[in-house]
Amino acid sequence: MRALSYPLVGTAVLALLAPGPVRGDDRGVVGGQxxxxxDAPWAVALASRDRFGPMRSGQFCGGALVGRTTVVTAAHCLSREVLGGDPSDVKDLRVIVGRTDLRTRQGSELPPKSIWVNPGFDPETNAGDVAVITLSTPVPENYPIAMAQPGDGAYAPGTSAGVYGWGDTIGNGNYADGLRASQVFVLEDEQCRRVYPGGQEAVYQPSSMLCAGVLQGGRDACQGDSGGPLVAEGRLVGLVSWGSGCALPQHPGVYTRISAVAALVQQHSAENLSRPPVVNPQPAAPPAAVAPPQAPPPAVVPPAPPQTAAQGPPQPPAQAQVAQQPQGAQPPGKAP
Structure with missing residues (x-):
């Protein structure tokens, strides 16, 4: 997934695969397809060609639509370490909706109307890793996914879940062009406490974090997947936040627990998110896209922030360790 310091930048896609390590040549999440x-209209990409280069539409993190104008993502995706400045300084920041292949102009590129980054986010522990982006244009009513609430049965250990994104597929900078997904499982909190007790790695905090993966390794989110959705039983249960490496045995991924931040998200949303989203297997056409520049300006690589114990050089919000991406800054990688 990510390195132990910062959440993975990029998205990880949900794929219902058979148990056990899965490898392939064309994945956007480790062990995905x-x-x-x-099929996953609520999975979106955060992008800036100016900061991360024209390749792959400038994607650097993921997010999830929980309302027609409300996107949730990881707070670390919008940090100075990732963007090289405040989000307001990134004039071409866009939320890409309805685009499977980032090399195309499919779907829409929507500018944010406002951005709220949780002031309680702790970059040392990764607690409170959530941000809310309000879109300037609403998406079709059948695009959003419902957020899991406290007590939701989808958090039961053993529950199958899917992580979605366009991030690193094998942990070496091999980023996916198309949306990918990988099947993981919700794990016991005690398992993650033993894996991440503190010290050189971050401390797992079950009150605000969720642990999911495959203990034998082989499936996980990775660099460039930060902020992307973890979905179980048709509901958003987590956001890619941090972890140790990508798909390593005995090192599952750690996600922001949506039920712990759902009230905060509602508080900073311009719409009522309590109404169940419309379910439609054939989503309507996306809103009018903001045309990407015909000749994108040269990529500007943000200054590299100091490395943390769990994360490598500053990358777009994703798991801590992020591999370099061509023609621009790298998407954040996973990290505790």
Whole structure:
């Protein structure tokens, strides 16, 4: 997933695969498989060609639509360490909706109307890793996914879940062009406490974090997947936040527990998120896209922030360790 310091930048896609390590040549999540945005319309990409280069639409993190104008993502994706400045300084920041392949102009590129980054986010522990982006244009009513609430049965250990994204597929900078997904399982909190007790790695805090993965390794989110959705039983249960490496045995990924931040998200949303989203297997056409520049300006690589114990050089919000991406800054990688 990510390195132990910062959440993974990029998205990880949900794929219902057979148990056990899975490897392949074309994945966007470690151990994943291709998924269409039509089947996961709530999975979005955060992008800036100016900061991360024109390749792959400038994608650096993931997010999830929980309302027609409300996107949730990881707070670390919008940090100075990742963007090289405040989000307001990134004039071409866009939320890409309905685009399976980042090399195309499919779907829409929507500018944010406002951005709220949780002031309680602790970059040392990764607690409170959530941010809310309000879109300037609403998406179709059948795009959003419902957020899991406290007490939701989807958090039961052993529950199958899917992580979605366009991030690193094998942990060496091999970023996916298309949306990918990988099947993981919700794990016991005690398992993650033993894996991440503190010290050189971050401390797992079950009150605000969720642990999911495959203990034998082989499936996980990775660099460039930070802020992306973890979905179980049709509900958003987590956001890619941090972890140790990508898909390593006995080192599952750690996600922001959505039920712990759902009230905060509602508080900073311009709409009522309590109404169940419309379910439609064939989503309507996305809103009018903001046309990407015909000739994107040269990529500007943000200054590299100091390395943390669990994360490598500053990358777009994703798991701590992020491999370099061509023509621009790298998407954040996972990290505790």
């Amino acid at each position: 291709a998924v269409s945005s039509a």
